[in-house]
Amino acid sequence: MNKLVIIGCDRSAGEALRSLQETGYCLPEGVIYQPLPCGGSLDVLHVLRALESGAERVLVLSCYADACRSFNGNTWAEKRTAAAQALLTEAGLGQERITYRQVSPNMSADLGAWIHTLINLEPVEAQDRA
Amino acid sequence: MNKTVAVLGGSADAGWVVEELLALSYSVAWVGQEDLPDSPRSDGLRAYPRSRVSAVSGCVGSFRLELSAPPERAVIDAAAIIVAMGNQRLPLGADARIPAHPRVLSTQVLAERLSAPRQISGIAPAQRQHILFALDMLELSGKQAVVETLELALRTHDTWHCEVSVLYRELQVDSDLLESLTRTMREQGIVFHRLQDALPVVDDSGVHVKHADGVLDGDLLVIAPVVRPRSDSAELAGLLRIALGADGYFQQLNVRSYRPGLSNRKGIYLAGRCHLDADDAGARADAAQAAANVAILLGQDHLQPETVIAEVGSTKCIRCLTCIRTCPHAAVELAAYGQVTAAKVVELACFGCGACAANCPVRAITMKGIDVPVWLQEAALV
Amino acid sequence: MIIAERKPIQEITASLVPYKNVLMVGCNTCVAVCLAGGAKEVSVLSAVLRLALRENQPELTIAERCVERQCEAEMNAELATEIGSYDAVLSTACGVGVQTLAEQFPETVVLPALNTKFMGRPEELGVWSERCAGCGNCVLDRFGGICPVTRCSKNLLNGPCGGSANGRCEVDPVNIPCAWQLIYDRLARLGQLERLTAIEPAKDWSTSRHGGPRRVIRKDVKL
Numbered sequence: 001m002n003k004l005v006i007i008g009c010d011r012s013a014g015e016a017l018r019s020l021q022e023t024g025y026c027l028p029e030g031v032i033y034q035p036l037p038c039g040g041s042l043d044v045l046h047v048l049r050a051l052e053s054g055a056e057r058v059l060v061l062s063c064y065a066d067a068c069r070s071f072n073g074n075t076w077a078e079k080r081t082a083a084a085q086a087l088l089t090e091a092g093l094g095q096e097r098i099t100y101r102q103v104s105p106n107m108s109a110d111l112g113a114w115i116h117t118l119i120n121l122e123p124v125e126a127q128d129r130a
Numbered sequence: 131m132n133k134t135v136a137v138l139g140g141s142a143d144a145g146w147v148v149e150e151l152l153a154l155s156y157s158v159a160w161v162g163q164e165d166l167p168d169s170p171r172s173d174g175l176r177a178y179p180r181s182r183v184s185a186v187s188g189c190v191g192s193f194r195l196e197l198s199a200p201p202e203r204a205v206i207d208a209a210a211i212i213v214a215m216g217n218q219r220l221p222l223g224a225d226a227r228i229p230a231h232p233r234v235l236s237t238q239v240l241a242e243r244l245s246a247p248r249q250i251s252g253i254a255p256a257q258r259q260h261i262l263f264a265l266d267m268l269e270l271s272g273k274q275a276v277v278e279t280l281e282l283a284l285r286t287h288d289t290w291h292c293e294v295s296v297l298y299r300e301l302q303v304d305s306d307l308l309e310s311l312t313r314t315m316r317e318q319g320i321v322f323h324r325l326q327d328a329l330p331v332v333d334d335s336g337v338h339v340k341h342a343d344g345v346l347d348g349d350l351l352v353i354a355p356v357v358r359p360r361s362d363s364a365e366l367a368g369l370l371r372i373a374l375g376a377d378g379y380f381q382q383l384n385v386r387s388y389r390p391g392l393s394n395r396k397g398i399y400l401a402g403r404c405h406l407d408a409d410d411a412g413a414r415a416d417a418a419q420a421a422a423n424v425a426i427l428l429g430q431d432h433l434q435p436e437t438v439i440a441e442v443g444s445t446k447c448i449r450c451l452t453c454i455r456t457c458p459h460a461a462v463e464l465a466a467y468g469q470v471t472a473a474k475v476v477e478l479a480c481f482g483c484g485a486c487a488a489n490c491p492v493r494a495i496t497m498k499g500i501d502v503p504v505w506l507q508e509a510a511l512v
Numbered sequence: 513m514i515i516a517e518r519k520p521i522q523e524i525t526a527s528l529v530p531y532k533n534v535l536m537v538g539c540n541t542c543v544a545v546c547l548a549g550g551a552k553e554v555s556v557l558s559a560v561l562r563l564a565l566r567e568n569q570p571e572l573t574i575a576e577r578c579v580e581r582q583c584e585a586e587m588n589a590e591l592a593t594e595i596g597s598y599d600a601v602l603s604t605a606c607g608v609g610v611q612t613l614a615e616q617f618p619e620t621v622v623l624p625a626l627n628t629k630f631m632g633r634p635e636e637l638g639v640w641s642e643r644c645a646g647c648g649n650c651v652l653d654r655f656g657g658i659c660p661v662t663r664c665s666k667n668l669l670n671g672p673c674g675g676s677a678n679g680r681c682e683v684d685p686v687n688i689p690c691a692w693q694l695i696y697d698r699l700a701r702l703g704q705l706e707r708l709t710a711i712e713p714a715k716d717w718s719t720s721r722h723g724g725p726r727r728v729i730r731k732d733v734k735l
Contacts, residue, residue, distance in 0.1 A: 036484065
């Protein structure tokens with residue numbers, strides 16, 4: 001079971017991750033990265049499928065506003081992440097399983113910190129019971 | 131491959147773009163709604179003055195522009211298009227908020243008075259006067275108008291030996307020209323004040339303008355021109371299917387891009403003051419950038435699609451038009467697949483962002499050239 | 513076309529409580545175009561339902577199918593061999609599609625996943641608005657091509673009410689234009705304002721819902 005699935009624009013998130021890996025960083029166990037050509041191709045289904053396949057959390061990453069190569073890919077990514085969160089909320093599941101962040105290629109340190117934080121959070125279901 | 135470039139706009143900006151393109155040996159079709167400025171004679175240049183683009187079809191590498199120039203029509207086949215229609219300057223008086231009064235002048239009127247030899251026995255007509263020059267009074271003046279107004283203020287000071295003050299709202303001294311100009315002005319005793327949001331008061335005693343530190347009283351108020359996007363920008367943007375920003379200027383694909391001047395469509399570029407605020411030097415530099423953008427595109431032997439692009443499954447498509455409305459690059463259109471009509475991705479125009487695929491209600495669009503794992507894409511099997 | 517939108521998830525999960533083995537059936541016509549019930553929405557909704565019911569109804573399975581036009585029995589025929597093996601069908605078609613399935617497969621429980629809203633058109637990406645109320649007696653010829661029956665909140669046929677201000681309807685000034693403003697502007701543009709001097713008689717609603725469920729018969733086509 002994956003603790004964290006990262007779905008991100010390969011032009012920003014992918015670049016940040018690769019430069020992080022150049023420093024010797026390895027993705028922690030249970031964390032996988034799925035590249036997208038652009039935040040615009042993020043699908044609500046991608047997020048839901050990741051959760052269905054057993055991921056504890058999903059981190060969606062896209063470029064900053066005005067930095068998208070396709071004009072509004074970051075807006076699409078943000079809106080569709082919000083749509084997935086709204087669906088989960090409506091279904092009574094809580095939206096904290098899904099996180100959205102904007103990232104630029106030089107934010108490898110931030111990316112490492114986000115991953116660290118997300119995989120060290122308490123499991124969502126344990127939170128629900130508490 | 132056709133290497134004709136269509137340059138749209140009759141502005142000075144377009145003239146510089148034409149010069150740059152001809153220097154790179156491209157064939158140029160220059161279309162302007164007005165009489166076109168003088169340009170270098172060249173076999174590579176065809177000029178279409180007083181012409182309006184009435185329809186645009188095709189895509190990068192093979193655009194077709196239809197022109198209406200009564201009484202005849204013309205068609206231009208171009209590999210790339212550069213939009214360089216410039217901005218427009220509004221005359222003083224276009225804004226009713228500025229009081230109509232002999233003490234309030236446009237830069238143009240002042241320049242005319244300045245060059246008229248009206249000195250009487252060696253005394254300039256305004257020698258004991260205080261002349262205020264206002265930039266960005268109600269709307270932004272634009273960089274070129276700022277430069278011209280500051281030069282005029284300096285010339286007024288030198289010619290009439292009068293007291294001169296400059297009122298500004300946002301004065302970005304970001305070029306060598308502006309830096310040396312403002313330094314010289316300060317050395318000559320010209321004072322700069324930041325404007326407050328208040329209209330000038332004009333009465334028989336003079337003009338009174340609020341600024342950050344108080345009220346400035348003067349004898350004459352000279353107001354710099356105002357620039358706005360050209361009123362026909364929206365129409366051309368619609369025909370070319372490229373984006374206008376909220377401010378009405380053409381919008382660059384990506385403001386953080388290392389390569390300025392790209393529009394949201396492949397093969398259509400922006401140059402000059404139809405998309406940025408620049409003085410003449412800045413607009414010339416942007417013209418060179420636009421020509422370089424074209425050279426990057428047409429420098430190859432033939433155009434190639436990107437490695438990742440979208441593809442429509444024509445038999446799954448329900449022709450709902452969602453992809454066509456979604457595509458930020460105007461790269462999807464209805465097309466014939468044999469006898470069947472369905473959405474089709476124009477491969478050369480596609481950036482491969484996948485926004486269409488994610489919005490498709492019947493999952494008829496897939497991304498070629500990228501592996502999406504099965505668990506992420508396919509319906510979960512029961 | 514018919515415009516619909518998804519029901520609240522809680523309402524759908526509540527309707528599924530008695531069942532263990534559910535078949536979701538989408539429709540790739542109107543409700544796909546309005547992004548409510550095509551193949552994609554079937555996948556999204558079934559994924560959410562599976563996630564939502566993982567705790568409370570872990571034994572629930574949901575299979576996904578999508579037909580081209582659920583209001584056509586012939587197009588649902590492909591479901592015939594398997595539909596009997598499910599406890600219930602959850603349909604993301606409009607009310608017509610849901611009823612077609614129910615009529616066609618009388619032994620099967622068919623549940624709606626959508627609320628069918630109206631006949632309308634896309635105004636822009638992601639926005640649909642109502643254009644026709646199906647009154648059965650079209651009056652568009654007399655009102656400049658703008659329907660007062662559908663687009664006036666009060667269905668007024670003889671000019672606007674006092675709730676029209678700045679061209680907007682008081683019911684929801686932000687989203688609803690005053691139909692009578694639209695009619696006036698359009699007739700002015702067509703040079704037909706004199707049409708508005710004629711009094712429109714009271715509408716005969718018997719051609720609408722008030723005359724009971726309706727049928728259309730083409731005698732030359734029906735054998």
